[in-house]
Amino acid sequence: MDRRLMTAVGVALLVALAGCSGVTGTTGDIGADANPVSAEEPTLERSIEVTASGEATTEPDRATIRVAVTATGDTSAAVRDDLADADGALRAALTDWGIDEDDIRTDVYDVRETYETRENPDRAKYQGIHRYAVTIDDVDAVGDVIDVAVDAGADEVQRIEFGLSEEREREVRAAAIENAMANADADAAVLANASGLEVTGAYRVSTADSGVTPYRIAETAMSGDDGGASTGIETGDVTVRITVNVLYGAAQA
Incomplete structure (x- = not known):
């Protein structure tokens, strides 16, 4: 080349x-x-993993009252008209008492056809219900609100639920987490002792299930024909529960 x-x-x-x-x-x-x-996460040579629950209870600072008005008629239009009239009267009475309009919410609204029977051929052909969820922050005033609603035309008080405001729930939840961690620490110590180990500290922590259990009063039928007697309602505690998962580092004892 x-x-x-x-x-x-x-x-x-x-x-x-x-x-x-x-x-x-x-x-x-x-x-x-x-x-x-x-940098890689360090690997634990020995570890103990625990799932534990904790709870905290407190008095409620919020209540939700479910009241309903009902109507029957020969036509669905007649039933709707009756419910509309009752709606105006009920909302006016509750707002005049001092409840904000945003705290009076429709929970259920239903108008449906019924069926005649041989035993009662004159039974109304349509029936309707309008149920409201009324929320108040003064739990001591629940009885007064029920009286106002019944006097304004509510036919039923179906359920009363005592719960917590968002701020109060956060506070109680924090206490529940502390209790859950204390239970986890105790379980880890027992497991370590039974395994010939000692706990060196929490390595990873996370929350799992959590929930709030309000205090409820079961469905109750109410009537305005009570001679003007006021309604007294007793409250109960609200419980907040939470579960934590904790991974502990461990060393040979």
Whole structure:
């Protein structure tokens, strides 16, 4: 082969290799910047994993009263008209008492056809119900609100639920978490002792199930023909429960 040709080929080969080297280096730098290497999470040689629950109770600071008006008639339009009239009267009475309109919500509204029977051929063909959820922050005033609703035309008080405001629930939830962690620590200590280990500290903590159990009064039929006697309602505590999962580090005792 001609010596000049060999020299040209050699130069071209060196240029090609230099170009490949440059591309490879650039790609590596980009990859390093895009995906920096992070320190790996340390591995525990020995560990104890515990799931524990805790709860906290407190007096309620909020109540929801479910009251309903009912109507019957020969036509669905007649039933709807009756419910509309009752709606205006009930809302006016409750807002005049001091309840904000946003705290009077429709919970159930239903108008449906009924069916005649041989035993009662004159039975109304349509019936309707409009149920409201009325929320108040003064739990001591539940009886007064019931009286106002019944006097304004409510036919039923179906359920009373005592619960917590958002702020109060957060406070009680924090107490429930502390109790759950105390139970987890105690369980971990027992497990460690039974295994010839000792707990070196909590390594990972997370919450699992949680919930609030309000105090409820079951469905009750009410009537306005009570001679004007006021309604007295007793309250009960509200419970907040939470479950925690805790991974503890451990060492040989």
